[in-house]
Amino acid sequence: MSREIPLPRDAQITLTQHILRHQSERFRGSLSTLITQIGVAAKVIAAQVRRAGIIEVWGQTGEVNVQGEEVQRLDEIANDTFMSVLEQSGCVAAMASEEEDDWLKVPEAIAGEYLVVFDPLDGSSNIEVSTSIGTIFGIYACSSPPQEEREVLLPGREMVGAGYVIYGSSTVFVYADQTRVDCFTLDPVVGEFLLSRPNLRMPTKLGMISVNEFNEPYWPEWMGALMAELKERNRDERVITGRHIGSLVADFHRNLIKGGAYLYPVDSHNKRGKLRLLYECNPLAFISRAAGGSDTWGAGSVLELHPTSLHQRTGFAVGVKEAIELVERHYKREG
Ligand code: AHM
Numbered sequence: 431m432s433r434e435i436p437l438p439r440d441a442q443i444t445l446t447q448h449i450l451r452h453q454s455e456r457f458r459g460s461l462s463t464l465i466t467q468i469g470v471a472a473k474v475i476a477a478q479v480r481r482a483g484i485i486e487v488w489g490q491t492g493e494v495n496v497q498g499e500e501v502q503r504l505d506e507i508a509n510d511t512f513m514s515v516l517e518q519s520g521c522v523a524a525m526a527s528e529e530e531d532d533w534l535k536v537p538e539a540i541a542g543e544y545l546v547v548f549d550p551l552d553g554s555s556n557i558e559v560s561t562s563i564g565t566i567f568g569i570y571a572c573s574s575p576p577q578e579e580r581e582v583l584l585p586g587r588e589m590v591g592a593g594y595v596i597y598g599s600s601t602v603f604v605y606a607d608q609t610r611v612d613c614f615t616l617d618p619v620v621g622e623f624l625l626s627r628p629n630l631r632m633p634t635k636l637g638m639i640s641v642n643e644f645n646e647p648y649w650p651e652w653m654g655a656l657m658a659e660l661k662e663r664n665r666d667e668r669v670i671t672g673r674h675i676g677s678l679v680a681d682f683h684r685n686l687i688k689g690g691a692y693l694y695p696v697d698s699h700n701k702r703g704k705l706r707l708l709y710e711c712n713p714l715a716f717i718s719r720a721a722g723g724s725d726t727w728g729a730g731s732v733l734e735l736h737p738t739s740l741h742q743r744t745g746f747a748v749g750v751k752e753a754i755e756l757v758e759r760h761y762k763r764e765g
Pocket residue numbers: 499549551552553554555642676677678679704705
């Protein structure tokens with residue numbers, strides 16, 4: 431007589447098992463393979479990040495990227511790793527990276543049916559100080575391989591999935607589709623991402639704000655008024671605290687778990703905003719909304735914007751719904 435195979439008491443679900451288990455509802459065809467492959471790229475990058483300082487991955491290459499910033503060696507490694515894993519996965523038709531001037535078309539012989547936009551190493555100014563950095567990505571389905579740039583410039587609301595990896599005190603992989611967000615933690619002993627926070631929900635209570643307050647002299651008036659209103663809530667008791675790493679992806683992750691909002695408005699120094707729409711703001715806005723949070727560029731979700739260039743910037747606020755509503759109220763009144 432057959433019997434069910436008992437699971438060991440401490441058995442944990444791996445990223446691959448989780449994807450296969452939810453395949454029919456959540457992942458179509460090669461999307462499962464693509465997510466698994468992104469997990470592989472994440473492990474390769476995590477291994478390099480862990481060795482930063484031991485092997486020569488710190489410091490700058492002397493080259494300047496399309497954003498006008500000096501390219502750090504770890505940025506290059508992360509970019510090359512991500513691009514090569516995506517290209518070889520057989521799931522991707524085209525990609526766009528923060529570190530590449532132009533979008534990239536995968537040779538037709540190995541092309542798949544997805545478009546992936548990514549920031550290979552966000553928060554790279556934190557590399558040398560061993561603070562959390564991460565990879566952000568967004569996935570679109572394409573009916574046919576893109577031939578021109580305009581076919582890659584899709585609004586964020588058309589994404590089928592998005593996620594990020596944080597290389598921090600632990601390595602975590604967060605993946606979202608429209609309905610749910612799951613978090614996996616890399617077990618360095620077995621080398622697998624294990625499901626650590628299933629069905630993550632953003633708290634509804636605002637407990638922290640992440641913003642670079644030393645940009646205040648450049649802020650539009652509404653930002654000052656918004657911050658004053660938030661600080662006023664602390665008059666009798668501290669209900670909100672400030673937490674800002676300067677690594678968008680790590681700030682977002684903390685806010686997602688603890689209940690916070692990240693703000694980087696358009697200001698007089700960043701007239702179009704600092705953050706990039708395609709591969710920074712859109713994926714995080716998508717994840718925030720899937721977890722019950724929200725986002726805005728000031729008067730609406732960034733996911734509704736129709737991009738006109740690959741490296742387009744935008745003002746951005748993301749996190750707890752109540753905070754985003756407050757941002758929109760202030761923006762409307764004074765913006
Ligand atoms: P990066 O992709 O070059 O790292 O730039 C984006 C980063 C965000 O991670 C971070 O929150 C922000 O820029 C910090 O900007 P600033 O130094 O102007 O406060």
